[in-house]
Amino acid sequence: MYDLKGKVAIITGAGRHHGLGEGIAKRLVAEGARVVLTDIGTPKGERFAKEHIGTSAEMNEIVAEIRAAGGVAVALTCDVRSESDVQVVIDRTVKEFGRLDVFVNNAGVGYIMKPMLELSQEDWDAVLEVNLRGVFFGTKHAARQMIHQGSGGRIINITSQAARHAFPDLAAYVSSKHAVVGLTRTAALEFGRHGITVNAVGPNHVTTGLGARQNEYRAKTQGISVEQLLANRAATIPLGRVGKVSDISAMCAFLASDQAQYITGQAFDVSGGQEMHN
Numbered sequence: 001m002y003d004l005k006g007k008v009a010i011i012t013g014a015g016r017h018h019g020l021g022e023g024i025a026k027r028l029v030a031e032g033a034r035v036v037l038t039d040i041g042t043p044k045g046e047r048f049a050k051e052h053i054g055t056s057a058e059m060n061e062i063v064a065e066i067r068a069a070g071g072v073a074v075a076l077t078c079d080v081r082s083e084s085d086v087q088v089v090i091d092r093t094v095k096e097f098g099r100l101d102v103f104v105n106n107a108g109v110g111y112i113m114k115p116m117l118e119l120s121q122e123d124w125d126a127v128l129e130v131n132l133r134g135v136f137f138g139t140k141h142a143a144r145q146m147i148h149q150g151s152g153g154r155i156i157n158i159t160s161q162a163a164r165h166a167f168p169d170l171a172a173y174v175s176s177k178h179a180v181v182g183l184t185r186t187a188a189l190e191f192g193r194h195g196i197t198v199n200a201v202g203p204n205h206v207t208t209g210l211g212a213r214q215n216e217y218r219a220k221t222q223g224i225s226v227e228q229l230l231a232n233r234a235a236t237i238p239l240g241r242v243g244k245v246s247d248i249s250a251m252c253a254f255l256a257s258d259q260a261q262y263i264t265g266q267a268f269d270v271s272g273g274q275e276m277h278n
Helices: 020-030 056-068 083-097 121-149 171-194 209-222 226-234 245-256
Strands: 008-011 034-039 073-077 102-105 153-158 196-203 267-270
Touching: 008 020, 008 083, 020 034, 020 056, 020 102, 020 245, 034 056, 034 083, 056 073, 073 083, 083 121, 102 121, 102 245, 121 153, 121 171, 121 196, 153 171, 153 245, 171 196, 171 267, 196 245, 209 226, 245 267
Parallel strands: 008 034, 008 102, 034 073, 102 153, 153 196, 196 267
Antiparallel strands: none
């Protein structure tokens, strides 16, 4: 539909089965792109434990699935909190495929859920370092490579409904996602003259692995079942259902394509009408 043949894309935070990163990667491959999946790879302390991250083994399984279906993909470990890690991934991508056309900042921490009075500096830093600093590093170094190539490019930042709305027990997450919208708009202003578009995509709730943990937490705090929580949530959405990974990956495929070449600096809500803004 969007013809990404010959394009090369990097997707961060793409090492979990049924996650947004995996879905975005597979949709871009279906459109003809060659993709590089990245994730942190190994646990790093209690806030980046095995149950919260994309391991190298799982990321390699996703790459194997893509290759088995006829696509082109490689997996690289990357801690987006590290500027040198981000630069190395871009350098290795260019060495492997010759260029970089699309960079999707998808890596994020949304599993630290606590009332603000219980939120530690370490909790705050873990969220902001991935969700904001990581997006800054990805945007900066992707744009630098795209400028060097001289043929434009696409940077897509995955935000959230939390970029529009406040939610209890998610102070750091909400703050980071609001900030990414500001970063997106500033980058669009600075890089537009180079033919680089920078946009944000904000899902409402999607039940990925992360989404399932959020469901369990919200249901427990409200004293209801997860099934009732999801039913209540769907009732607030004009299209009558919560989001799917495919909804988000479709928007990313569009923004990565030439059909979106005149769209930049925008924060798109992909929410079934739940979020409506002038």
